Amino acid sequence: MAGDKTNDPSPKVWHKTQLRVPLFEIDLGQAVYHGNYYHLFELGREDFLRNLGYPYRRFMDQQLHLTIVEASCSYRRPVRYDDLIEIHTGVNWRRTRSLALSHLIYRDEGEGGLILCTKATLNMVCVRFSGQPVSLPIEFVDLLKGWDSG
Amino acid sequence: MAGDKTNDPSPKVWHKTQLRVPLFEIDLGQAVYHGNYYHLFELGREDFLRNLGYPYRRFMDQQLHLTIVEASCSYRRPVRYDDLIEIHTGVNWRRTRSLALSHLIYRDEGEGGLILCTKATLNMVCVRFSGQPVSLPIEFVDLLKGWDSG
């Protein structure tokens, strides 16, 4: 199962995305619905890829997807409507055709105070639109290497 | 992280829920969006609790929630629009104030053929609406005991 690789390296570098939590993500328990945290991770991942210089649309322009094959999430504290949050996105590991990203969601308490609310890891595989796994694009890998060592 | 309890007992008894996958769960990759599988797990869980004789509404009538604290999901094969699926729901373990359910999603291939597509475990804690953890309701635990041994 996802997350049981006890020796997963933790990312050393994190990309940070700040946003306010929309009302439509909140459920009747007054916090983000547990499945909707994947929207927040996606927003962090999209922002990370764009900032890296390889927006997700470039995968799609080549008829490629990064399809999620494993995900695990630890919900420590609730994230509520209108909370100002920081989504931290980092690279856990990378192989020829796959990649694991970690996401941390912090609530911004003001004056630099950040409280960790959510912690997740998503493993993804590069596939053609047909579903066939393929190597990650070379230029993307080169940008990741620069990021990792940056 | 979720799912790294290697000695988690696997459920011996499974509750089964059959449904067709709605279009609104599908994303541009032509399969269920990875975060939307939690809708399918929820439908299985609700059906399980109702069948057990303790529908989720009874938790809410007592100002209680089963709040998800850990989740892990393995996406093995895509689940697509209009697929006829079976959601299997079982109890992994139970403690005084917490519970782990497993969900398996099978695609029904007709003539009794079932293909495993998705496998997930959700850990949840019983909390008051205020967020304070409390013991699982006694009557609910008794019903679970009957289910486990059933």
Next chain:
Amino acid sequence: MAGDKTNDPSPKVWHKTQLRVPLFEIDLGQAVYHGNYYHLFELGREDFLRNLGYPYRRFMDQQLHLTIVEASCSYRRPVRYDDLIEIHTGVNWRRTRSLALSHLIYRDEGEGGLILCTKATLNMVCVRFSGQPVSLPIEFVDLLKGWDSG
């Protein structure tokens, strides 16, 4: 209400779909999020088409969609978690390449009591996957004629 084109014929025959409202449709106001009612209309529409003998998948098998071009909705009473509802689906009008369906959502109060909660009209056009409008499939139109006059 919005969409009350006074000379729109009201459907004479209604298809009825009964279901319980899932938790994931509910927002922090304790009722279905206004945009999520479209999930309920979709469930009613899918059920109507399947019952008619022309499930939506048959459109897709021909590389066709019924794409929504206009929608209006009147939210009269809230629909809440676990409410038992009836979604009534009817045909407002039909042209060569387009169709309008109406949906009424009733809350089932038990003992035959139904309270009208939501009223909507959705206009849709038959298009190829490319987006080009085309005539509604002949067999579908024939089934609709049978339904209308049924």
Next chain:
Amino acid sequence: MAGDKTNDPSPKVWHKTQLRVPLFEIDLGQAVYHGNYYHLFELGREDFLRNLGYPYRRFMDQQLHLTIVEASCSYRRPVRYDDLIEIHTGVNWRRTRSLALSHLIYRDEGEGGLILCTKATLNMVCVRFSGQPVSLPIEFVDLLKGWDSG
């Protein structure tokens, strides 16, 4: 179109919100799911209220909601993944306890080119959390008057 009450005044002033369309809003037809446009309208509305100086959280802090009672939407052109869009939000009319906002979604074609894709009107009523209608907060009305005449 639905909701084209011909004597509805059209907003004279528009608040503009720019964003990129997330993947999780897209359905199998490669455009935003028709019910998910309400997420985009919500993001525009939230941004408008914050900019006005009366963020929605202030309603909630007073145990108030602006609950949607009528909505109509005209889907003219599809909005796709990663499209850069502008959501225009304006005030149609205001009464003691209710308000109508219009939203226009434009696709930004670069070099100042904007293509109108979606047009919607949402009527809302100010209610207590209990559901009882009440007057719009005086300070909010004063800010709206300044906006209208600005």
